[in-house]
Every structure is written in structure tokens, then in C-alpha cells.
Amino acid sequence: MSYVITSRCVGTKDQSCIEVCPVDCIHDAGEQLIIDPAECVDCDACRPVCPADAIFFEKDVPAEEAGSIAAARQRFGVADPH
Ligand code: SF4
Numbered sequence: 645m646s647y648v649i650t651s652r653c654v655g656t657k658d659q660s661c662i663e664v665c666p667v668d669c670i671h672d673a674g675e676q677l678i679i680d681p682a683e684c685v686d687c688d689a690c691r692p693v694c695p696a697d698a699i700f701f702e703k704d705v706p707a708e709e710a711g712s713i714a715a716a717r718q719r720f721g722v723a724d725p726h
């Protein structure tokens with residue numbers, strides 16, 4: 645489990661999340677930012693500072709944003725545990 649940035653980041657990308665992440669696991673992925681699931685320590689620092697409410701703990705990601713979980717895993721080569 646890790647935190648996940650959904651497509652709500654697209655068009656905002658203000659990087660508030662990057663500033664508060666203690667392990668620097670949030671990266672620019674072009675249209676939006678993306679969290680490395682292997683590095684995220686589930687500290688919840690990023691979620692409340694996001695002005696777009698784009699960040700969720702993995703199990704709380706809305707169904708229509710499930711693709712964001714798969715995209716992050718694929719990008720960072722993390723195996724899908726499901
Ligand atoms: S704080 Fe939210 S909107 Fe801003 S870059 Fe991070 S995920 Fe995107």
C-alpha cells in the first residue's frame with residue numbers, strides 16, 4: 645500500500661505535495677505528479693496540502709481513478725499484489 649496521486653492533479657501540478665514529502669518519493673510524470681509506491685512511507689503529509697484533493701491512500705482511491713494505482717505501479721516497476 646502507498647499513497648496515490650489521481651488525475652485530479654492534471655492542470656494543477658502546483659507541487660505542494662513535493663514540498664512536504666519527507667522521503668522525496670513524488671516525481672513529475674508530465675501531465676501530473678506521481679508517487680513512487682516503493683518509496684512512500686504512508687505518512688499522510690501530502691494528502692491534506694493538495695489543493696485539488698488529488699491524493700488518496702491506495703485503498704481510498706475512487707473507483708474511477710483505479711487506473712492511477714496501476715499507472716504508478718507500472719512506472720516504478722512495483723508488482724501488483726492483487
Ligand atoms: S499537491 Fe496535488 S495538485 Fe499539487 S502537484 Fe501535488 S498532487 Fe498535484
Ligand code: SF4
Nearest residue numbers: 665684685687688690
Ligand atoms: S504519504 Fe508521505 S511519503 Fe507518501 S508520498 Fe505522501 S508525503 Fe510522501
